[in-house]
Amino acid sequence: QVQLEESGGGLVQAGGSLRLSCAASGSSGSVFSINNMAWYRQAPGKQRESVATITRIGSTNYEDSVKGRFTISRDNSRNTVSLQMNSLKPEDTAVYYCYALISSGHSPYQYPYWGQGTQVTVSS
Numbered sequence: 001q002v003q004l005e006e007s008g009g010g011l012v013q014a015g016g017s018l019r020l021s022c023a024a025s026g027s028s029g030s031v032f033s034i035n036n037m038a039w040y041r042q043a044p045g046k047q048r049e050s051v052a053t054i055t056r057i058g059s060t061n062y063e064d065s066v067k068g069r070f071t072i073s074r075d076n077s078r079n080t081v082s083l084q085m086n087s088l089k090p091e092d093t094a095v096y097y098c099y100a101l102i103s104s105g106h107s108p109y110q111y112p113y114w115g116q117g118t119q120v121t122v123s124s
Contacts, residue, residue, distance in 0.1 A: 002026045002113055004098045009118030016122070017086045022098030022115055024079040035101040035110055037074055037081040041094035041120075048097070052083060065091070088122045096120050 008020040020039065026032050038053040052072035053061045060072055069088075074081040081098060098115035 002030070002032050002100075002102050002104070004100060004113050004115035006096070006098045006115040006118040009096060009120045011121045011123065012088055014088060014090055014122055014124050016088050017084070018088065018120060020083040020085070020096055020098075020118060020120070022081050022100075024100055024102070024113070030104070032102050032104045034076070034079055035103065037072075037101075038099040039072060039081070039083045040097045040099055041092075042097070042117075043091075043094040046094075051096070054081065085120070088120075090122045090124045092120060093122050094120060 002024055004022055004024050006020060006022045008018060010018060012018050024034055036053060036055055039051045040048050041051050042048040051063050051066055052070055054072045054074050069086050071084040095117040097117045100113050101110045102113050103110045
């Protein structure tokens with residue numbers, strides 16, 4: 001079983017920056033491979049939406065409203081993904097979730113895993 005643990009959320013004023021991090025870990029002796037990783041967010045009363053995605057080889061894609069402000073990156077050697085968020089706006093307020101598509105052992109099947117979520121609040 002693989003777990004995703006997020007960190008880095010908090011309260012920041014508009015125009016400020018935050019960095020979210022997510023680390024994937026498995027039980028002792030487990031072997032897994034992480035494929036696509038992503039950050040999603042869900043604001044109150046809204047559906048969860050994709051914010052940024054990154055493939056294993058580093059190709060990225062961003063939701064239009066965060067282009068030029070957010071940067072997603074990953075470290076395959078450490079099984080981590082990060083989201084650098086600059087020029088934050090009140091409308092960025094949401095719970096942010098780490099996502100990873102993972103296959104275990106030598107299985108060809110990939111399964112989605114989610115972190116528990118971290119709150120980001122941007123005050124005006």
